[in-house]
Amino acid sequence: MTVLVFIDSDFPAGRIADANQPQLFATDLGATRGDGIFESLLAVENKPKKIQAHLDRLASSATLLELEIPTAEQWRAAIDTALAEFDQPEAVVKLLVTRGVEGAKQATAWVQVSPLPALGKQQRERGLTVILLDRGYDSEVALRAPWLLLGAKTLSYAVNMAALRYAQQHGADDVIFTSADGRVLExxxxxxxxxxxxxxxxxxxxxxxxxxxxSGILPGTTQGALFAAAQRAGWQLGYGPLEPKHLYEADAAWLISSVRLLAPINSIDGQQIGEDTQRAELTAELSAILASTE
Ligand code: PLP
Structure with missing residues:
Protein backbone atom coordinates (compact mmCIF):
# COMPACT_ATOMS: atom_id res chain seq x y z
CA MET A 1 0.00 0.00 0.00
CA THR A 2 1.19 3.49 -0.89
CA VAL A 3 -0.42 6.71 0.31
CA LEU A 4 -0.16 9.94 -1.68
CA VAL A 5 -1.04 13.37 -0.31
CA PHE A 6 -0.73 16.34 -2.67
CA ILE A 7 -0.10 19.82 -1.32
CA ASP A 8 -2.94 21.91 -2.69
CA SER A 9 -4.02 25.39 -1.52
CA ASP A 10 -7.67 24.25 -1.45
CA PHE A 11 -6.88 21.53 1.12
CA PRO A 12 -5.04 22.84 4.25
CA ALA A 13 -4.18 19.31 5.47
CA GLY A 14 -3.26 18.08 1.98
CA ARG A 15 -5.32 16.23 -0.63
CA ILE A 16 -5.25 12.41 -0.46
CA ALA A 17 -4.90 10.89 -3.93
CA ASP A 18 -5.26 7.33 -5.22
CA ALA A 19 -1.79 5.82 -5.75
CA ASN A 20 -3.30 3.33 -8.21
CA GLN A 21 -4.47 6.09 -10.54
CA PRO A 22 -2.33 8.45 -12.68
CA GLN A 23 -1.74 11.68 -10.76
CA LEU A 24 0.92 13.67 -12.66
CA PHE A 25 0.60 15.45 -16.00
CA ALA A 26 2.82 13.92 -18.69
CA THR A 27 4.21 17.44 -19.24
CA ASP A 28 5.35 17.81 -15.62
CA LEU A 29 9.00 18.93 -15.69
CA GLY A 30 9.74 16.40 -12.96
CA ALA A 31 8.86 13.66 -15.46
CA THR A 32 10.27 15.25 -18.63
CA ARG A 33 13.50 16.71 -17.19
CA GLY A 34 13.98 15.24 -13.74
CA ASP A 35 13.73 18.88 -12.64
CA GLY A 36 12.83 18.78 -8.97
CA ILE A 37 13.94 17.83 -5.48
CA PHE A 38 13.04 15.29 -2.83
CA GLU A 39 13.67 14.01 0.67
CA SER A 40 13.38 10.47 1.97
CA LEU A 41 12.88 9.83 5.68
CA LEU A 42 11.80 7.23 8.18
CA ALA A 43 8.62 7.38 10.28
CA VAL A 44 8.14 5.29 13.41
CA GLU A 45 4.70 5.01 15.07
CA ASN A 46 3.34 7.65 12.68
CA LYS A 47 6.05 10.14 13.70
CA PRO A 48 8.61 11.32 11.10
CA LYS A 49 12.24 11.18 12.30
CA LYS A 50 14.54 14.23 12.02
CA ILE A 51 11.73 16.12 10.32
CA GLN A 52 13.25 19.59 10.80
CA ALA A 53 16.62 18.49 9.37
CA HIS A 54 14.86 17.10 6.28
CA LEU A 55 12.71 20.23 5.84
CA ASP A 56 15.85 22.38 6.19
CA ARG A 57 17.69 20.34 3.54
CA LEU A 58 14.64 20.45 1.24
CA ALA A 59 14.63 24.23 1.61
CA SER A 60 18.33 24.47 0.79
CA SER A 61 17.88 22.18 -2.26
CA ALA A 62 15.00 24.48 -3.34
CA THR A 63 17.26 27.54 -3.02
CA LEU A 64 19.94 25.89 -5.18
CA LEU A 65 17.33 25.08 -7.87
CA GLU A 66 15.53 28.45 -7.50
CA LEU A 67 12.33 26.55 -6.84
CA GLU A 68 9.42 27.89 -4.81
CA ILE A 69 8.16 25.17 -2.53
CA PRO A 70 5.38 24.79 0.09
CA THR A 71 5.97 26.05 3.61
CA ALA A 72 7.22 23.83 6.45
CA GLU A 73 3.70 23.99 7.97
CA GLN A 74 2.14 22.71 4.73
CA TRP A 75 4.64 19.84 4.60
CA ARG A 76 4.07 18.91 8.24
CA ALA A 77 0.29 18.90 7.76
CA ALA A 78 0.51 16.76 4.60
CA ILE A 79 2.92 14.32 6.29
CA ASP A 80 0.57 13.94 9.28
CA THR A 81 -2.37 13.30 6.94
CA ALA A 82 -0.41 10.70 4.97
CA LEU A 83 0.93 8.89 8.06
CA ALA A 84 -2.52 8.78 9.70
CA GLU A 85 -3.89 7.22 6.49
CA PHE A 86 -0.98 4.71 6.22
CA ASP A 87 -1.01 3.84 9.95
CA GLN A 88 1.79 1.21 10.14
CA PRO A 89 4.53 0.95 12.82
CA GLU A 90 7.23 1.95 10.31
CA ALA A 91 7.10 3.78 6.99
CA VAL A 92 9.24 5.49 4.37
CA VAL A 93 8.10 9.07 3.79
CA LYS A 94 9.12 10.89 0.63
CA LEU A 95 8.65 14.61 0.11
CA LEU A 96 8.68 15.42 -3.60
CA VAL A 97 8.61 18.68 -5.53
CA THR A 98 8.87 19.21 -9.27
CA ARG A 99 9.05 22.44 -11.24
CA GLY A 100 5.47 21.65 -12.31
CA VAL A 101 3.70 21.42 -15.62
CA GLU A 102 5.53 23.04 -18.56
CA GLY A 103 4.67 26.75 -18.69
CA ALA A 104 2.51 26.75 -15.53
CA LYS A 105 5.20 28.20 -13.20
CA GLN A 106 3.72 26.36 -10.22
CA ALA A 107 5.55 23.56 -8.43
CA THR A 108 3.91 20.16 -8.02
CA ALA A 109 4.43 18.93 -4.46
CA TRP A 110 3.33 15.78 -2.70
CA VAL A 111 4.09 13.33 0.11
CA GLN A 112 4.39 9.62 -0.58
CA VAL A 113 4.29 7.08 2.25
CA SER A 114 5.15 3.46 1.57
CA PRO A 115 6.31 0.31 3.43
CA LEU A 116 9.90 -0.05 4.62
CA PRO A 117 11.97 -2.19 2.19
CA ALA A 118 13.31 -5.41 3.78
CA LEU A 119 16.78 -4.84 2.30
CA GLY A 120 17.85 -2.26 4.90
CA LYS A 121 17.56 -4.66 7.85
CA GLN A 122 19.40 -7.37 5.91
CA GLN A 123 22.24 -4.99 5.07
CA ARG A 124 22.51 -3.75 8.67
CA GLU A 125 22.75 -7.35 9.87
CA ARG A 126 24.95 -8.89 7.16
CA GLY A 127 27.08 -5.89 6.21
CA LEU A 128 27.98 -4.61 2.78
CA THR A 129 30.36 -5.45 -0.02
CA VAL A 130 31.33 -2.14 -1.58
CA ILE A 131 33.27 -0.98 -4.63
CA LEU A 132 34.87 2.42 -5.22
CA LEU A 133 33.66 4.22 -8.37
CA ASP A 134 34.99 7.42 -9.88
CA ARG A 135 32.37 10.18 -10.00
CA GLY A 136 34.53 12.15 -12.42
CA TYR A 137 34.39 15.54 -10.67
CA ASP A 138 37.09 16.98 -8.42
CA SER A 139 36.24 17.67 -4.78
CA GLU A 140 36.15 21.47 -5.26
CA VAL A 141 33.78 21.58 -8.23
CA ALA A 142 30.68 22.21 -6.09
CA LEU A 143 32.02 25.65 -5.12
CA ARG A 144 33.27 26.47 -8.63
CA ALA A 145 30.22 25.22 -10.56
CA PRO A 146 27.03 25.64 -8.50
CA TRP A 147 24.89 24.79 -11.58
CA LEU A 148 25.93 21.16 -11.11
CA LEU A 149 23.66 21.23 -8.01
CA LEU A 150 25.99 18.87 -6.17
CA GLY A 151 24.80 19.80 -2.68
CA ALA A 152 21.10 19.49 -3.64
CA LYS A 153 18.98 16.35 -3.39
CA THR A 154 17.55 16.53 -6.90
CA LEU A 155 15.19 14.10 -8.60
CA SER A 156 17.93 13.33 -11.15
CA TYR A 157 19.07 10.10 -9.49
CA ALA A 158 19.58 8.18 -12.76
CA VAL A 159 23.38 8.33 -12.32
CA ASN A 160 23.16 7.13 -8.71
CA MET A 161 20.91 4.23 -9.72
CA ALA A 162 23.25 3.35 -12.62
CA ALA A 163 26.18 3.19 -10.17
CA LEU A 164 24.21 0.78 -7.95
CA ARG A 165 23.35 -1.43 -10.95
CA TYR A 166 27.04 -1.40 -11.95
CA ALA A 167 27.96 -2.53 -8.43
CA GLN A 168 25.42 -5.35 -8.53
CA GLN A 169 26.67 -6.49 -11.95
CA HIS A 170 30.15 -6.67 -10.38
CA GLY A 171 29.07 -8.69 -7.33
CA ALA A 172 28.88 -5.79 -4.86
CA ASP A 173 26.01 -4.39 -2.79
CA ASP A 174 26.90 -0.73 -2.91
CA VAL A 175 29.27 2.01 -4.03
CA ILE A 176 31.49 4.70 -2.57
CA PHE A 177 32.12 7.49 -5.07
CA THR A 178 35.59 9.02 -5.25
CA SER A 179 36.49 12.40 -6.76
CA ALA A 180 38.83 13.01 -9.68
CA ASP A 181 41.40 14.27 -7.14
CA GLY A 182 41.24 11.05 -5.15
CA ARG A 183 38.93 11.96 -2.26
CA VAL A 184 36.29 9.75 -0.72
CA LEU A 185 32.85 11.32 -1.31
CA GLU A 186 29.61 9.43 -0.52
CA SER A 215 33.34 18.39 -1.24
CA GLY A 216 30.27 18.13 -3.49
CA ILE A 217 28.35 15.67 -1.35
CA LEU A 218 24.90 15.80 0.16
CA PRO A 219 25.14 16.72 3.86
CA GLY A 220 23.54 13.65 5.47
CA THR A 221 20.88 14.25 8.10
CA THR A 222 21.62 10.86 9.67
CA GLN A 223 25.37 11.50 9.77
CA GLY A 224 24.58 14.89 11.38
CA ALA A 225 22.29 13.38 14.02
CA LEU A 226 24.73 10.56 14.79
CA PHE A 227 27.69 12.96 15.07
CA ALA A 228 25.86 15.19 17.56
CA ALA A 229 24.82 12.21 19.72
CA ALA A 230 28.19 10.42 19.46
CA GLN A 231 29.98 13.56 20.59
CA ARG A 232 27.76 13.66 23.70
CA ALA A 233 28.74 10.01 24.28
CA GLY A 234 32.46 10.92 24.25
CA TRP A 235 33.43 10.30 20.61
CA GLN A 236 35.71 12.72 18.80
CA LEU A 237 34.56 13.94 15.40
CA GLY A 238 36.43 14.63 12.17
CA TYR A 239 35.41 15.97 8.75
CA GLY A 240 37.93 14.55 6.27
CA PRO A 241 39.56 14.98 3.91
CA LEU A 242 39.41 11.23 3.41
CA GLU A 243 41.21 9.16 0.79
CA PRO A 244 40.70 5.46 0.00
CA LYS A 245 43.74 4.56 2.16
CA HIS A 246 41.88 5.95 5.19
CA LEU A 247 39.00 3.57 4.47
CA TYR A 248 41.39 0.60 4.32
CA GLU A 249 43.11 1.67 7.55
CA ALA A 250 39.83 2.22 9.45
CA ASP A 251 38.73 0.03 12.35
CA ALA A 252 35.24 0.10 10.86
CA ALA A 253 33.40 1.88 8.07
CA TRP A 254 29.70 2.34 7.33
CA LEU A 255 27.20 3.65 4.84
CA ILE A 256 24.54 5.61 6.70
CA SER A 257 21.21 7.09 5.64
CA SER A 258 17.72 7.87 6.94
CA VAL A 259 15.97 4.67 5.91
CA ARG A 260 18.75 2.06 5.90
CA LEU A 261 20.40 3.59 9.01
CA LEU A 262 23.90 2.33 9.87
CA ALA A 263 25.10 -0.48 7.58
CA PRO A 264 28.62 -1.81 8.24
CA ILE A 265 31.00 -2.28 5.32
CA ASN A 266 32.65 -5.72 5.31
CA SER A 267 34.94 -5.10 2.35
CA ILE A 268 35.86 -2.49 -0.25
CA ASP A 269 37.19 -3.62 -3.64
CA GLY A 270 37.75 -7.08 -2.11
CA GLN A 271 39.76 -5.82 0.87
CA GLN A 272 38.35 -6.48 4.35
CA ILE A 273 37.71 -3.37 6.47
CA GLY A 274 38.68 -3.73 10.13
CA GLU A 275 38.27 -6.89 12.13
CA ASP A 276 34.91 -8.72 12.44
CA THR A 277 34.43 -8.58 16.24
CA GLN A 278 35.46 -4.96 16.62
CA ARG A 279 33.34 -3.92 13.61
CA ALA A 280 30.31 -5.65 15.16
CA GLU A 281 30.94 -4.00 18.56
CA LEU A 282 31.35 -0.52 17.09
CA THR A 283 28.27 -1.02 14.91
CA ALA A 284 26.19 -2.05 17.95
CA GLU A 285 27.44 0.92 19.97
CA LEU A 286 26.79 3.50 17.25
CA SER A 287 23.44 1.95 16.27
CA ALA A 288 22.30 2.32 19.89
CA ILE A 289 23.45 5.95 19.90
CA LEU A 290 21.60 6.58 16.61
CA ALA A 291 18.45 4.89 17.93
CA SER A 292 18.47 7.30 20.89
CA THR A 293 18.16 10.33 18.56
CA GLU A 294 14.81 11.95 17.69
N1 PLP B 1 24.15 11.15 0.08
C1 PLP B 1 23.25 10.86 -0.90
C2 PLP B 1 23.66 11.02 -2.32
C3 PLP B 1 21.96 10.41 -0.56
O1 PLP B 1 21.07 10.14 -1.53
C4 PLP B 1 21.62 10.27 0.80
C5 PLP B 1 20.28 9.81 1.20
O2 PLP B 1 19.48 9.38 0.42
C6 PLP B 1 22.57 10.56 1.77
C7 PLP B 1 23.83 11.01 1.37
C8 PLP B 1 22.26 10.40 3.24
O3 PLP B 1 21.34 11.37 3.64
P1 PLP B 1 20.36 11.16 4.88
O4 PLP B 1 21.17 10.68 6.01
O5 PLP B 1 19.80 12.50 5.11
O6 PLP B 1 19.33 10.15 4.45
Missing part, protein backbone atom coordinates in the same frame (compact mmCIF):
# COMPACT_ATOMS: atom_id res chain seq x y z
CA UNK A 187 27.47 6.50 -1.59
CA UNK A 188 24.76 6.90 -4.26
CA UNK A 189 22.11 6.98 -1.50
CA UNK A 190 24.20 7.32 1.68
CA UNK A 191 26.96 9.11 3.58
CA UNK A 192 30.30 7.47 4.42
CA UNK A 193 31.62 7.15 7.98
CA UNK A 194 34.75 5.58 9.41
CA UNK A 195 35.89 4.88 12.97
CA UNK A 196 39.44 4.94 14.31
CA UNK A 197 40.07 3.57 17.79
CA UNK A 198 43.37 4.19 19.61
CA UNK A 199 44.89 4.13 23.09
CA UNK A 200 46.11 7.39 24.59
CA UNK A 201 47.54 7.66 28.11
CA UNK A 202 45.87 4.37 29.02
CA UNK A 203 42.40 5.38 27.85
CA UNK A 204 40.59 4.54 24.65
CA UNK A 205 40.12 7.33 22.10
CA UNK A 206 37.34 6.84 19.55
CA UNK A 207 37.06 9.02 16.44
CA UNK A 208 34.25 9.15 13.94
CA UNK A 209 35.18 10.70 10.59
CA UNK A 210 33.10 11.62 7.53
CA UNK A 211 34.25 13.29 4.29
CA UNK A 212 34.40 17.09 4.09
CA UNK A 213 30.84 18.35 3.81
CA UNK A 214 31.78 20.94 1.14
Missing amino acids: GPTSSVLIAKVSEENGSQLKRLITPQLD
Whole structure:
Protein backbone atom coordinates (compact mmCIF):
# COMPACT_ATOMS: atom_id res chain seq x y z
CA MET A 1 0.00 0.00 0.00
CA THR A 2 1.19 3.49 -0.89
CA VAL A 3 -0.42 6.71 0.31
CA LEU A 4 -0.16 9.94 -1.68
CA VAL A 5 -1.04 13.37 -0.31
CA PHE A 6 -0.73 16.34 -2.67
CA ILE A 7 -0.10 19.82 -1.32
CA ASP A 8 -2.94 21.91 -2.69
CA SER A 9 -4.02 25.39 -1.52
CA ASP A 10 -7.67 24.25 -1.45
CA PHE A 11 -6.88 21.53 1.12
CA PRO A 12 -5.04 22.84 4.25
CA ALA A 13 -4.18 19.31 5.47
CA GLY A 14 -3.26 18.08 1.98
CA ARG A 15 -5.32 16.23 -0.63
CA ILE A 16 -5.25 12.41 -0.46
CA ALA A 17 -4.90 10.89 -3.93
CA ASP A 18 -5.26 7.33 -5.22
CA ALA A 19 -1.79 5.82 -5.75
CA ASN A 20 -3.30 3.33 -8.21
CA GLN A 21 -4.47 6.09 -10.54
CA PRO A 22 -2.33 8.45 -12.68
CA GLN A 23 -1.74 11.68 -10.76
CA LEU A 24 0.92 13.67 -12.66
CA PHE A 25 0.60 15.45 -16.00
CA ALA A 26 2.82 13.92 -18.69
CA THR A 27 4.21 17.44 -19.24
CA ASP A 28 5.35 17.81 -15.62
CA LEU A 29 9.00 18.93 -15.69
CA GLY A 30 9.74 16.40 -12.96
CA ALA A 31 8.86 13.66 -15.46
CA THR A 32 10.27 15.25 -18.63
CA ARG A 33 13.50 16.71 -17.19
CA GLY A 34 13.98 15.24 -13.74
CA ASP A 35 13.73 18.88 -12.64
CA GLY A 36 12.83 18.78 -8.97
CA ILE A 37 13.94 17.83 -5.48
CA PHE A 38 13.04 15.29 -2.83
CA GLU A 39 13.67 14.01 0.67
CA SER A 40 13.38 10.47 1.97
CA LEU A 41 12.88 9.83 5.68
CA LEU A 42 11.80 7.23 8.18
CA ALA A 43 8.62 7.38 10.28
CA VAL A 44 8.14 5.29 13.41
CA GLU A 45 4.70 5.01 15.07
CA ASN A 46 3.34 7.65 12.68
CA LYS A 47 6.05 10.14 13.70
CA PRO A 48 8.61 11.32 11.10
CA LYS A 49 12.24 11.18 12.30
CA LYS A 50 14.54 14.23 12.02
CA ILE A 51 11.73 16.12 10.32
CA GLN A 52 13.25 19.59 10.80
CA ALA A 53 16.62 18.49 9.37
CA HIS A 54 14.86 17.10 6.28
CA LEU A 55 12.71 20.23 5.84
CA ASP A 56 15.85 22.38 6.19
CA ARG A 57 17.69 20.34 3.54
CA LEU A 58 14.64 20.45 1.24
CA ALA A 59 14.63 24.23 1.61
CA SER A 60 18.33 24.47 0.79
CA SER A 61 17.88 22.18 -2.26
CA ALA A 62 15.00 24.48 -3.34
CA THR A 63 17.26 27.54 -3.02
CA LEU A 64 19.94 25.89 -5.18
CA LEU A 65 17.33 25.08 -7.87
CA GLU A 66 15.53 28.45 -7.50
CA LEU A 67 12.33 26.55 -6.84
CA GLU A 68 9.42 27.89 -4.81
CA ILE A 69 8.16 25.17 -2.53
CA PRO A 70 5.38 24.79 0.09
CA THR A 71 5.97 26.05 3.61
CA ALA A 72 7.22 23.83 6.45
CA GLU A 73 3.70 23.99 7.97
CA GLN A 74 2.14 22.71 4.73
CA TRP A 75 4.64 19.84 4.60
CA ARG A 76 4.07 18.91 8.24
CA ALA A 77 0.29 18.90 7.76
CA ALA A 78 0.51 16.76 4.60
CA ILE A 79 2.92 14.32 6.29
CA ASP A 80 0.57 13.94 9.28
CA THR A 81 -2.37 13.30 6.94
CA ALA A 82 -0.41 10.70 4.97
CA LEU A 83 0.93 8.89 8.06
CA ALA A 84 -2.52 8.78 9.70
CA GLU A 85 -3.89 7.22 6.49
CA PHE A 86 -0.98 4.71 6.22
CA ASP A 87 -1.01 3.84 9.95
CA GLN A 88 1.79 1.21 10.14
CA PRO A 89 4.53 0.95 12.82
CA GLU A 90 7.23 1.95 10.31
CA ALA A 91 7.10 3.78 6.99
CA VAL A 92 9.24 5.49 4.37
CA VAL A 93 8.10 9.07 3.79
CA LYS A 94 9.12 10.89 0.63
CA LEU A 95 8.65 14.61 0.11
CA LEU A 96 8.68 15.42 -3.60
CA VAL A 97 8.61 18.68 -5.53
CA THR A 98 8.87 19.21 -9.27
CA ARG A 99 9.05 22.44 -11.24
CA GLY A 100 5.47 21.65 -12.31
CA VAL A 101 3.70 21.42 -15.62
CA GLU A 102 5.53 23.04 -18.56
CA GLY A 103 4.67 26.75 -18.69
CA ALA A 104 2.51 26.75 -15.53
CA LYS A 105 5.20 28.20 -13.20
CA GLN A 106 3.72 26.36 -10.22
CA ALA A 107 5.55 23.56 -8.43
CA THR A 108 3.91 20.16 -8.02
CA ALA A 109 4.43 18.93 -4.46
CA TRP A 110 3.33 15.78 -2.70
CA VAL A 111 4.09 13.33 0.11
CA GLN A 112 4.39 9.62 -0.58
CA VAL A 113 4.29 7.08 2.25
CA SER A 114 5.15 3.46 1.57
CA PRO A 115 6.31 0.31 3.43
CA LEU A 116 9.90 -0.05 4.62
CA PRO A 117 11.97 -2.19 2.19
CA ALA A 118 13.31 -5.41 3.78
CA LEU A 119 16.78 -4.84 2.30
CA GLY A 120 17.85 -2.26 4.90
CA LYS A 121 17.56 -4.66 7.85
CA GLN A 122 19.40 -7.37 5.91
CA GLN A 123 22.24 -4.99 5.07
CA ARG A 124 22.51 -3.75 8.67
CA GLU A 125 22.75 -7.35 9.87
CA ARG A 126 24.95 -8.89 7.16
CA GLY A 127 27.08 -5.89 6.21
CA LEU A 128 27.98 -4.61 2.78
CA THR A 129 30.36 -5.45 -0.02
CA VAL A 130 31.33 -2.14 -1.58
CA ILE A 131 33.27 -0.98 -4.63
CA LEU A 132 34.87 2.42 -5.22
CA LEU A 133 33.66 4.22 -8.37
CA ASP A 134 34.99 7.42 -9.88
CA ARG A 135 32.37 10.18 -10.00
CA GLY A 136 34.53 12.15 -12.42
CA TYR A 137 34.39 15.54 -10.67
CA ASP A 138 37.09 16.98 -8.42
CA SER A 139 36.24 17.67 -4.78
CA GLU A 140 36.15 21.47 -5.26
CA VAL A 141 33.78 21.58 -8.23
CA ALA A 142 30.68 22.21 -6.09
CA LEU A 143 32.02 25.65 -5.12
CA ARG A 144 33.27 26.47 -8.63
CA ALA A 145 30.22 25.22 -10.56
CA PRO A 146 27.03 25.64 -8.50
CA TRP A 147 24.89 24.79 -11.58
CA LEU A 148 25.93 21.16 -11.11
CA LEU A 149 23.66 21.23 -8.01
CA LEU A 150 25.99 18.87 -6.17
CA GLY A 151 24.80 19.80 -2.68
CA ALA A 152 21.10 19.49 -3.64
CA LYS A 153 18.98 16.35 -3.39
CA THR A 154 17.55 16.53 -6.90
CA LEU A 155 15.19 14.10 -8.60
CA SER A 156 17.93 13.33 -11.15
CA TYR A 157 19.07 10.10 -9.49
CA ALA A 158 19.58 8.18 -12.76
CA VAL A 159 23.38 8.33 -12.32
CA ASN A 160 23.16 7.13 -8.71
CA MET A 161 20.91 4.23 -9.72
CA ALA A 162 23.25 3.35 -12.62
CA ALA A 163 26.18 3.19 -10.17
CA LEU A 164 24.21 0.78 -7.95
CA ARG A 165 23.35 -1.43 -10.95
CA TYR A 166 27.04 -1.40 -11.95
CA ALA A 167 27.96 -2.53 -8.43
CA GLN A 168 25.42 -5.35 -8.53
CA GLN A 169 26.67 -6.49 -11.95
CA HIS A 170 30.15 -6.67 -10.38
CA GLY A 171 29.07 -8.69 -7.33
CA ALA A 172 28.88 -5.79 -4.86
CA ASP A 173 26.01 -4.39 -2.79
CA ASP A 174 26.90 -0.73 -2.91
CA VAL A 175 29.27 2.01 -4.03
CA ILE A 176 31.49 4.70 -2.57
CA PHE A 177 32.12 7.49 -5.07
CA THR A 178 35.59 9.02 -5.25
CA SER A 179 36.49 12.40 -6.76
CA ALA A 180 38.83 13.01 -9.68
CA ASP A 181 41.40 14.27 -7.14
CA GLY A 182 41.24 11.05 -5.15
CA ARG A 183 38.93 11.96 -2.26
CA VAL A 184 36.29 9.75 -0.72
CA LEU A 185 32.85 11.32 -1.31
CA GLU A 186 29.61 9.43 -0.52
CA GLY A 187 27.47 6.50 -1.59
CA PRO A 188 24.76 6.90 -4.26
CA THR A 189 22.11 6.98 -1.50
CA SER A 190 24.20 7.32 1.68
CA SER A 191 26.96 9.11 3.58
CA VAL A 192 30.30 7.47 4.42
CA LEU A 193 31.62 7.15 7.98
CA ILE A 194 34.75 5.58 9.41
CA ALA A 195 35.89 4.88 12.97
CA LYS A 196 39.44 4.94 14.31
CA VAL A 197 40.07 3.57 17.79
CA SER A 198 43.37 4.19 19.61
CA GLU A 199 44.89 4.13 23.09
CA GLU A 200 46.11 7.39 24.59
CA ASN A 201 47.54 7.66 28.11
CA GLY A 202 45.87 4.37 29.02
CA SER A 203 42.40 5.38 27.85
CA GLN A 204 40.59 4.54 24.65
CA LEU A 205 40.12 7.33 22.10
CA LYS A 206 37.34 6.84 19.55
CA ARG A 207 37.06 9.02 16.44
CA LEU A 208 34.25 9.15 13.94
CA ILE A 209 35.18 10.70 10.59
CA THR A 210 33.10 11.62 7.53
CA PRO A 211 34.25 13.29 4.29
CA GLN A 212 34.40 17.09 4.09
CA LEU A 213 30.84 18.35 3.81
CA ASP A 214 31.78 20.94 1.14
CA SER A 215 33.34 18.39 -1.24
CA GLY A 216 30.27 18.13 -3.49
CA ILE A 217 28.35 15.67 -1.35
CA LEU A 218 24.90 15.80 0.16
CA PRO A 219 25.14 16.72 3.86
CA GLY A 220 23.54 13.65 5.47
CA THR A 221 20.88 14.25 8.10
CA THR A 222 21.62 10.86 9.67
CA GLN A 223 25.37 11.50 9.77
CA GLY A 224 24.58 14.89 11.38
CA ALA A 225 22.29 13.38 14.02
CA LEU A 226 24.73 10.56 14.79
CA PHE A 227 27.69 12.96 15.07
CA ALA A 228 25.86 15.19 17.56
CA ALA A 229 24.82 12.21 19.72
CA ALA A 230 28.19 10.42 19.46
CA GLN A 231 29.98 13.56 20.59
CA ARG A 232 27.76 13.66 23.70
CA ALA A 233 28.74 10.01 24.28
CA GLY A 234 32.46 10.92 24.25
CA TRP A 235 33.43 10.30 20.61
CA GLN A 236 35.71 12.72 18.80
CA LEU A 237 34.56 13.94 15.40
CA GLY A 238 36.43 14.63 12.17
CA TYR A 239 35.41 15.97 8.75
CA GLY A 240 37.93 14.55 6.27
CA PRO A 241 39.56 14.98 3.91
CA LEU A 242 39.41 11.23 3.41
CA GLU A 243 41.21 9.16 0.79
CA PRO A 244 40.70 5.46 0.00
CA LYS A 245 43.74 4.56 2.16
CA HIS A 246 41.88 5.95 5.19
CA LEU A 247 39.00 3.57 4.47
CA TYR A 248 41.39 0.60 4.32
CA GLU A 249 43.11 1.67 7.55
CA ALA A 250 39.83 2.22 9.45
CA ASP A 251 38.73 0.03 12.35
CA ALA A 252 35.24 0.10 10.86
CA ALA A 253 33.40 1.88 8.07
CA TRP A 254 29.70 2.34 7.33
CA LEU A 255 27.20 3.65 4.84
CA ILE A 256 24.54 5.61 6.70
CA SER A 257 21.21 7.09 5.64
CA SER A 258 17.72 7.87 6.94
CA VAL A 259 15.97 4.67 5.91
CA ARG A 260 18.75 2.06 5.90
CA LEU A 261 20.40 3.59 9.01
CA LEU A 262 23.90 2.33 9.87
CA ALA A 263 25.10 -0.48 7.58
CA PRO A 264 28.62 -1.81 8.24
CA ILE A 265 31.00 -2.28 5.32
CA ASN A 266 32.65 -5.72 5.31
CA SER A 267 34.94 -5.10 2.35
CA ILE A 268 35.86 -2.49 -0.25
CA ASP A 269 37.19 -3.62 -3.64
CA GLY A 270 37.75 -7.08 -2.11
CA GLN A 271 39.76 -5.82 0.87
CA GLN A 272 38.35 -6.48 4.35
CA ILE A 273 37.71 -3.37 6.47
CA GLY A 274 38.68 -3.73 10.13
CA GLU A 275 38.27 -6.89 12.13
CA ASP A 276 34.91 -8.72 12.44
CA THR A 277 34.43 -8.58 16.24
CA GLN A 278 35.46 -4.96 16.62
CA ARG A 279 33.34 -3.92 13.61
CA ALA A 280 30.31 -5.65 15.16
CA GLU A 281 30.94 -4.00 18.56
CA LEU A 282 31.35 -0.52 17.09
CA THR A 283 28.27 -1.02 14.91
CA ALA A 284 26.19 -2.05 17.95
CA GLU A 285 27.44 0.92 19.97
CA LEU A 286 26.79 3.50 17.25
CA SER A 287 23.44 1.95 16.27
CA ALA A 288 22.30 2.32 19.89
CA ILE A 289 23.45 5.95 19.90
CA LEU A 290 21.60 6.58 16.61
CA ALA A 291 18.45 4.89 17.93
CA SER A 292 18.47 7.30 20.89
CA THR A 293 18.16 10.33 18.56
CA GLU A 294 14.81 11.95 17.69
N1 PLP B 1 24.15 11.15 0.08
C1 PLP B 1 23.25 10.86 -0.90
C2 PLP B 1 23.66 11.02 -2.32
C3 PLP B 1 21.96 10.41 -0.56
O1 PLP B 1 21.07 10.14 -1.53
C4 PLP B 1 21.62 10.27 0.80
C5 PLP B 1 20.28 9.81 1.20
O2 PLP B 1 19.48 9.38 0.42
C6 PLP B 1 22.57 10.56 1.77
C7 PLP B 1 23.83 11.01 1.37
C8 PLP B 1 22.26 10.40 3.24
O3 PLP B 1 21.34 11.37 3.64
P1 PLP B 1 20.36 11.16 4.88
O4 PLP B 1 21.17 10.68 6.01
O5 PLP B 1 19.80 12.50 5.11
O6 PLP B 1 19.33 10.15 4.45
